[in-house]
Amino acid sequence: MKIHEYQARQIFRQYGIPVPDDILCHTIEEVEKAARELNRMVVVKAQVLVGGRGKAGGVKLAKTVEAAVDAGQKILGMDIKGYTVEKVLVADAVEIQKEYYVGLTIDRNTKSVLFMASAEGGVEIEEVAKVNPDAIFKIPIDPDLGMTDFMARKIAFKLFSDINLVKQAVDIFKKLYKIFIDTDASIVEINPLVITDGGKLAAIDGKMNFDDNALYRQPNIEVLNEPTEDEKKELAAKESGLTYIRLDGNIGCMVNGAGLAMASMDVIKHFGGSPANFLDIGGSSSPQKVIDAMNLLMSDKNVKVIMINIFGGITRCDDVAKGLVTALDQLKVEIPIVIRLSGTNAEEGLRIIKEHNLPTVGSLSEAAKEAIRLVNSL
Numbered sequence: 001m002k003i004h005e006y007q008a009r010q011i012f013r014q015y016g017i018p019v020p021d022d023i024l025c026h027t028i029e030e031v032e033k034a035a036r037e038l039n040r041m042v043v044v045k046a047q048v049l050v051g052g053r054g055k056a057g058g059v060k061l062a063k064t065v066e067a068a069v070d071a072g073q074k075i076l077g078m079d080i081k082g083y084t085v086e087k088v089l090v091a092d093a094v095e096i097q098k099e100y101y102v103g104l105t106i107d108r109n110t111k112s113v114l115f116m117a118s119a120e121g122g123v124e125i126e127e128v129a130k131v132n133p134d135a136i137f138k139i140p141i142d143p144d145l146g147m148t149d150f151m152a153r154k155i156a157f158k159l160f161s162d163i164n165l166v167k168q169a170v171d172i173f174k175k176l177y178k179i180f181i182d183t184d185a186s187i188v189e190i191n192p193l194v195i196t197d198g199g200k201l202a203a204i205d206g207k208m209n210f211d212d213n214a215l216y217r218q219p220n221i222e223v224l225n226e227p228t229e230d231e232k233k234e235l236a237a238k239e240s241g242l243t244y245i246r247l248d249g250n251i252g253c254m255v256n257g258a259g260l261a262m263a264s265m266d267v268i269k270h271f272g273g274s275p276a277n278f279l280d281i282g283g284s285s286s287p288q289k290v291i292d293a294m295n296l297l298m299s300d301k302n303v304k305v306i307m308i309n310i311f312g313g314i315t316r317c318d319d320v321a322k323g324l325v326t327a328l329d330q331l332k333v334e335i336p337i338v339i340r341l342s343g344t345n346a347e348e349g350l351r352i353i354k355e356h357n358l359p360t361v362g363s364l365s366e367a368a369k370e371a372i373r374l375v376n377s378l
């Protein structure tokens with residue numbers, strides 16, 4: 001589970017990490033009021049559950065109330081990587097001397113929390129990680145000891161030489177680690193942690209993800225959940241007995257069985273295509289399930305071709321075929337479909353499909369290749 005920056009900032013504040021004041025706004029009127037209230041230079045920030053807002057134009061500094069309103073007008077409603085901006089944070093802006101990166105995550109290799117820090121923080125951190133990975137320190141934290149003063153100082157000295165900054169950083173690092181453990185987080189990041197013109201450290205952006213399996217014991221975190229459109233879809237799918245995960249490719253997949261669904265995605269990738277989703281329709285062959293699944297796939301505007309891959313084990317292919325045909329009769333499907341049926345009663349299933357003039361292929365490889373060919377011919 002992810003939370004918004006404004007929510008992460010609240011948690012940081014509760015633990016005593018310095019964060020500039022801010023006000024969450026849903027409308028231009030609220031932005032104007034907030035800018036007046038803060039009464040100085042502000043930064044207007046899109047609240048979407050995706051990084052890189054700054055680069056996408058979703059973070060704007062404003063010196064006057066008018067400029068803040070203007071920024072609000074530009075950012076509210078903006079699309080950032082497929083997310084529509086429905087709220088903005090109007091925050092006290094700070095003068096920045098330098099930007100740092102600090103992050104915690106779980107490291108399976110060392111079986112511990114990994115503390116990451118870099119003096120090259122800011123919007124280019126992904127690039128730094130790629131071209132200059134040594135500029136990011138990675139320090140595993142002993143789970144028995146936790147974040148000791150010694151360790152926090154050791155990391156702080158890697159970033160700062162001024163003892164005043166080191167002291168502030170030690171305090172922040174210890175609090176950040178406590179947040180990570182207390183909330184069952186999987187990622188906590190401050191990027192950037194900045195030195196302000198007054199020589200103080202402040203967290204001016206916050207990112208937190210949580211371990212979904214621990215939410216049952218984190219009621220204060222669980223209430224912060226604001227499911228994205230994709231997650232709402234995934235939850236709705238679950239209610240109709242489908243397991244659906246949206247991805248960003250263009251070949252919609254409908255498969256029975258989780259393992260086969262994974263294999264189908266692998267085969268698409270293998271031949272150079274890109275799956276739009278994971279979708280396991282489970283063992284039953286009810287037409288309603290197929291209808292729900294088709295609706296789900298077609299609601300994703302990235303989907304250009306649908307590849308159906310059914311292996312009849314307990315589910316019989318002729319039942320699935322009937323379900324498919326019934327579903328397709330009821331729906332207006334305007335994109336090409338490729339169907340591969342195999343297993344119990346496959347011959348009968350294929351006959352039913354062919355009777356309805358739907359294209360079938362003989363194997364999973366062929367299905368993937370055909371789906372890719374169709375996508376490329378669009």
Ligand code: GDP
Pocket residue numbers: 043045050051052053054055059061092093094095096099122123191192204205
């Ligand atoms: P992100 O792009 O989604 O990571 O959004 P951030 O909140 O990290 O903002 C992106 C960049 O905007 C930061 O790295 C800063 O350079 C700049 N920025 C954000 N807030 C302030 C601020 O209060 N003052 C100044 N001068 N720059 C800011």
Ligand code: MN
Pocket residue numbers: 122123191192205
């Ligand atoms: Mn950031």
